[in-house]
Amino acid sequence: MVTEPLSNELIEKISPIRGAFSDIRPVIDYYRVTKENRLLFGTATHFIEHIPSDLKAYNRNAMLRIFPYLRDVKIDLGWGGPMECSANLFPQIGTLLDHKNVFYIQGYSGFGVTPSHILSRVVADGMTTGSRHWDVLSAIKHHRIFGKEHLRTAICTMAKVAHQLEGYKKGTR
DSSP, X not given: OEESOOOHHHHHHXXXXXXXXXXXXXXXXXXXXXXXXXXXXXXXXXXXXXXXXXXXXXXXXXXXXXXXXXXXXXXXXXXXXXXXXXXXXXXXXXXXXXEEEEEEEEOBTTOOTTTHHHHHHHHHHHHTTOOHHHHHHHTSOOOOOTTHHHHHHHHHHHHHHHHHHHHHXXXXX
């Protein structure tokens, strides 16, 4: 979701460095301040994979747990949909097998806001001069998730439950 434009005072309170942030929980909340002084905030459902019927309200409630002082701020836009997840939850970068001049980044697995600017730079380097980072990240094997076309919701729900339980075990939940 994205808020209405915010005052400079609120922006300073949220993020004086205007960075991109996410927490360390298995299913994260993430946010950043846009150039238009709006707060872009997102989260996901924690156990059962579904899209809430009122995305603005769902995300607003999550935002207010972190930023209770934004309770009077209007939400201008809310959106959502299925997450693209990779088998190892790490974004995939590379080129198409038959078209080495077609580059991609996919499968952020809900962790896109924070690392997207770094991975975009790595892909840009791969497109131009190449780099050690491009070589390493594009060499990571991409595993196919079998059955995802028909069992996507069940697979995502099972993965979320497993990640949440692992988070409780490690103390990051």
